[in-house]
Amino acid sequence: MDSSHLHRKERIVLTTIDVIDEFGIHNVSTREVARREKISEAAIFRHFSKKNDLLHAVIDFFARYDDDIAASAFLQDDPVEAVSYYLVRYAEYYNNYPQMTAILQSFAVLACDPEFSDKITGIYFARLKVLEELVSRAQEAGRLPRWIATEQLVDLIWGFFQSVCLKWRFCSYKFSLKEYASATLQVLLDLFTNFHRRSVGKGYDEGFDYR
Amino acid sequence: MDSSHLHRKERIVLTTIDVIDEFGIHNVSTREVARREKISEAAIFRHFSKKNDLLHAVIDFFARYDDDIAASAFLQDDPVEAVSYYLVRYAEYYNNYPQMTAILQSFAVLACDPEFSDKITGIYFARLKVLEELVSRAQEAGRLPRWIATEQLVDLIWGFFQSVCLKWRFCSYKFSLKEYASATLQVLLDLFTNFHRRSVGKGYDEGFDYR
Amino acid sequence: MDSSHLHRKERIVLTTIDVIDEFGIHNVSTREVARREKISEAAIFRHFSKKNDLLHAVIDFFARYDDDIAASAFLQDDPVEAVSYYLVRYAEYYNNYPQMTAILQSFAVLACDPEFSDKITGIYFARLKVLEELVSRAQEAGRLPRWIATEQLVDLIWGFFQSVCLKWRFCSYKFSLKEYASATLQVLLDLFTNFHRRSVGKGYDEGFDYR
Amino acid sequence: MDSSHLHRKERIVLTTIDVIDEFGIHNVSTREVARREKISEAAIFRHFSKKNDLLHAVIDFFARYDDDIAASAFLQDDPVEAVSYYLVRYAEYYNNYPQMTAILQSFAVLACDPEFSDKITGIYFARLKVLEELVSRAQEAGRLPRWIATEQLVDLIWGFFQSVCLKWRFCSYKFSLKEYASATLQVLLDLFTNFHRRSVGKGYDEGFDYR
């Protein structure tokens, strides 16, 4: 049936992600995927006519919530919250599916292959663009300062997130990605928001403690 | 001669880095390296008995200034300057040798291979540790706030840097890594330093312009 | 229904011939045939339990008029005309179904496979034999000379025809196979007939018209 | 050494021809060639980077005397002899190297592959062109009749030859290709020359025009 077809096809994708997570992009082989799925290599090629088609599916799977997350973020009332929400959604996602960070961390490697280059940079810049738009809105709303370029703020935020994902991997997922990422982001955003408010002249004050 | 021998050996390493930069870690082959070096594949194995030995050499080469940079950073008088100095040294280095960022961006992939895992995470955490120490000193000197965890600040800084290296690659090195990284870091550090000073009570504020 | 069943079966054969024509015998695959027929590969195996059965059917189809053509040729009144008729029938057939020449030109290749060897050489020699009989009759009737061995004449005629079919393929069917083959054959036969007549003493020469 | 390199490379070509002869073009596999050469498959790819490169070498080898044969033919004093010489040289060649006819008989199949199409039709038409030139010279010298189109005569001659090669294969080389081909060609040429001579004597010839 169709459901079983999709099922198997999707399971192959999931298994491939596991293999990438474990052995690295450079060591994904149809043989290993087949072995784990307990099917023949040929069976994989019924579902994906080339190995690269499978990898395309993996990348698509990796980014499958991007549109949804972006849309939800834009629906947030508070523009600073929206920025926070955006990042935390990803943190939550990867927190629940740590293997996925293997794909995230393979972006540069994948982009070397002309076949994936466009798709990868597409995803990368689309995410940056969404974040940029969110930050920009917060700036326009006077909630984030204008004296820092949107791009810089975006790079700080997203750079932090991406890097923490790597650290998280290297630490064998021993801390909560979601909590650490959201806490740190909060510090950063508060810093900017508060600094901003103050500089605009609001007496505001002592005593907030991030600890 | 011995010097020519070393020369050749080092040239193989450099060529390998170029190949990684162009084709990605997963596509480095002794054949391609030999082709570019215009020597036989076998000749490579005279210098590196295994392909992995070559890769070890590449990684070592990648990190060869780490100790020096760290030491120099610690020699800086101003503790905040030291943080800045540390990052900018790397930015400068990569700015002059962009292919090197290919190695940086392959950390996660390389770490999958047990043979490189320790070395890679070693380099990674050593850098973080240096930065942590530098930040920590600045905090102890009262130049950076204590209400943000050292680790968080480090992750913000290093995360930003690593991420910008990726963006830089994706943009085909179209902007100056060094300038952008140092400017943005400056914004961040100023924010922290100034915020800190103010909250400690120093009236200040007029006139800094990040644009 | 049975008719539809036969219909489908025959269509598979026709499609296979098209594939052979386009990709060559060595590249016929059940997959490609199925793709063109817009049926599943398995469906082919409902009609032909082995791929070779399909190829047998193709060969049979290729030779399906052989008996009829031979019989008709033998019914011709004029024995030289019969020879001509024989060749022209084939020329006409292939002229209308150019793909068929792909099979003709694959005889040597097909004959390498023991499974087809007998059938292929059978068809080949049967055609030669028919032509030999026709020529032989013309010789016995004194219409073609005896000083040339029947076999030689047959090889000249059939060789010419087969070769022209190849040339015709290589020329993308840009000339009329039927016209060229029949005209040239006529030249040859006239040469022999006239030469013969003359050498036997018949005053001849006025007015034979090769058109 | 270089000689050994060429040696092995050439031996692979010869072995491939044997395999083609035995199993047919469609069944040549690097595996089988390697098995016969008692080397590994990979070794073949040291000498020919693609299987098709090997096949190109086979085709080149097949046609390696073409220029020489053509040149020698043009050096013949008697223009009719030249035609004869041309064909007999090939007959002699194949007679001594029967497996070669497997290539000749695979022309149509090879031409299906775009990669070989040009080379194959190139060889084919080059041979026809040489023969055409030879025949044309004989016609201009008044040694062969003008009332038959050069092309037709060429097709008769070459068609006969090609076809006899096939028959020869099907007969397991049981007769002498060289003798049979040269004898039959002689009959044909004599017929034309004599007919011509006679007709030159007997005022005839006006009136039909093939052009």
Added chain:
DNA sequence: CATGAATGAGACTTCATTCAT
């Protein structure tokens, strides 16, 4: 020393064929 030749292992992929549904 450097190289050309060689190789076993393994990569991706295609094929004819089977079978449950």
Added chain:
DNA sequence: GATGAATGAAGTCTCATTCAT
């Protein structure tokens, strides 16, 4: 009765590595 799923065998080709010269 037709199909989607599956498969084992085989095909082309690449790779890291070895070794005689």
